[in-house]
Amino acid sequence: MKLKIKNPATGQLVQEVPINTEEEIQQKLKRGHESFNNWFKVNAHYRSKLLKKWSNKVQGAKEEIAKTITLESGKPIQESLNEVDYATSYIDWYAEEAKRIYGRTIPANSESKRVIVTRQPVGLVAAITPWNFPAAMMTRKAAPALAAGCTFIIKPAENTPLTTIKLVQLAHEAGIPEDVVQYVNGYGNEVGKLFTASTYVKKITFTGSTTVGKLLMKDSADTVKHISLELGGHAPLIISEDADIDFAVSQTIASKFRNAGQTCICVNRVLVHENIVDEFSEKLTKEVVKLKVGNGLEKDINIGPIINEKGFDKIIYQINDAMQKGAEVLCGNNYNANRDAGCFFIHPTVLKNVNENMAIMQEETFGPVIPLTTFKEIEEAVEIANSTPYGLAAYFFTNDYRTGAYFHENLDFGIVSWNDGAPSAAHTPFGGMKESGLGREGGIEGIESYLETKYLSIGGLKK
């Protein structure tokens, strides 16, 4: 059995990839578990060197990897090149953090005792990643795991395994042992069950939908695994009356149309102060109509295809639902779909007069649509922003420090971005509150969940 990897922009077959049998997966899990005892004893400076070598190899193959990302995920080639840099920034960051896994001493409550706290890697980590950032979601998990001394096995999304296969191959070429970093290919529900049931796996790390994240959490309970979840979002972007409108327009576009809106922290709803909504929507629409839609391998394309039919149908449903309930289309709402070939393009769409009864204000869109709604008071904006089960990213634009402080403190989101449409970076803690996830990836926090705390109590010492 094979996975057929198709280019979502053309429907053409890119490559076939064998699906691993259950037996093969169990063997790999066993090898990952057994190699842990050697890998975690390798000194941190050496692990760091291997990670740096891996990063250099990935950068050396940057063009090839970027092309693979575009071929399997559809994202415009410039975005894929950026993703390779973003992916290596996580390896570079954790190559440094490997050397900074510190313990501590605690003053004992007896003269004959000493108390020492050390950190140790959790063991074999199993990762499941999505199709929208096939390189960065892999390295954001693999790099801290390997830096901490864990061994690592990954199942990439069924439609984008090629990038992962290449990254793992480069890790081996860099000198990271074959059993220390491995991949398997197969269907999410089947491999997920093997990962969660395995007693070799000590931690599950997942990026994807909230539905699957909840399932993995339930299935991990029987063996009480560590778990990190980066799940769905429904990011609000709030524009205050005093904001710099031109800047807010450019940042809204930067956030919303990254990967054709198929990014978990993409703006999903824009809340504009009622006194500036006409000026903002006019300026926004003028810029949005300039964006070019097409095959990401072609020059100057800004918006690639929607990943699949399911994603496409959901976006179209949300646009139609909003229009039926009174939304006005300022631009877009046209699309090309070739269902036989499996190619789906949606032109960037701006909707005005959107309200909270519309599906687009409640459900994640994962597509190039901007719904605009208005508010009068900042308290009302916060109430609307916090009104979904999601809590991944929120954006606001204001030049008033009091308004900024209010938004920062009251928005229930793991990432709060003030006058900034692009907050993601390897040195920062990325992750969500509420049903958007558990744990953080990136920054000093990103290695924590790959480590156990061990406390040593030494007694009977000379007073």
Ligand SMILES: NC(=O)c1ccc[n+]([C@@H]2O[C@H](COP(=O)([O-])OP(=O)(O)OC[C@H]3O[C@@H](n4cnc5c(N)ncnc54)[C@H](O)[C@@H]3O)[C@@H](O)[C@H]2O)c1
């Ligand atoms: N928070 C983040 O960083 C982040 C990043 C990317 C995507 N996402 C979210 O993911 C969604 C879209 O991505 P998607 O369609 O790839 O999501 P998905 O959850 O269906 O798939 C993600 C991964 O999970 C696997 N999977 C599917 N069913 C599974 C199961 N029953 N058990 C175990 N694994 C399973 C898939 O094979 C894939 O590898 C959006 O909701 C988006 O917000 C979140």
Ligand SMILES: O=CCCC(=O)O
């Ligand atoms: O969509 C998931 C990840 C996006 C990001 O890291 O900015």
